[in-house]
Amino acid sequence: MDNSTPRWAPSTGLVAVGWLLAVLAGAATAFFVLSGDRPGAVLLGVGTVALAAGAAHGTFVRPRLAADAWGVRVRNLGGTRRLDWTEVELRLATTRRLGRDVAVLELESDDLVVLGWLELGTDPRDVHDELLALRPA
Template identity: 60%
Template sequence: MDNPISSYSPKPALVVVGWLGAAAAASGSAYLALVADRTGALLFGVAAVALAAAAAHGALVRPRLAADHDGIRVRTLTSTRQWSWPEVRVRSTTTRRLGRDVSVLEIEADELLILGALELGADPRDVLDELNALRPAY
């Protein structure tokens, strides 16, 4: 699967916003440390670390999901997992959370992976349609 037909990643603009937010929170933490507001500096520092971790994850796991006629590949921070189509079951589920419907893509192979719209950069239902179009008929 060197040249995937379809690939999905967090949107680059979202990753950039994460890095900008991390930089802003880090500078806010530094400023608050200078004016002796330790609690505020700690809170801004925690926010900076969380935003930097999320932005780094979005930048490093590109593409998060890739697919072709042979199967699918999912990247994580520690590894890349690949399955052929007969080994995998893909479905979309929708649940109601905080008053709105949230769709996720579930990939079930030897483990269960759940990918949301932020990780895919697209609506999970649309991704499922594209994956089903790639899956060969057995």
């Protein structure tokens, strides 16, 4: 994969904020442990683990999606899966959530991969358009 290959990943800034919040939540958890507030420590501890897991996921699955003339590559914690253009069906799904339209990119082959703006770092509509332009006729 060369540098001209389009790639999409979670926003670096968003991942950095996730790590920062995980560190701050960890410090707050330590404070609650030392002050003897066990329920508060447990609650903040769960939040810390969730923030760290989200930030780690955003760090380790880079790039989340890549494409070239041969197909797409989707990366998750289990590794990278390559799908040829003949194997994958692209769809743009839009649903209404909390009063606004939310678009997600769906890649279907043997299984369904759903990617939103958090995973792609940009609007799924733009990614869909780029993928359609790359896909051979």
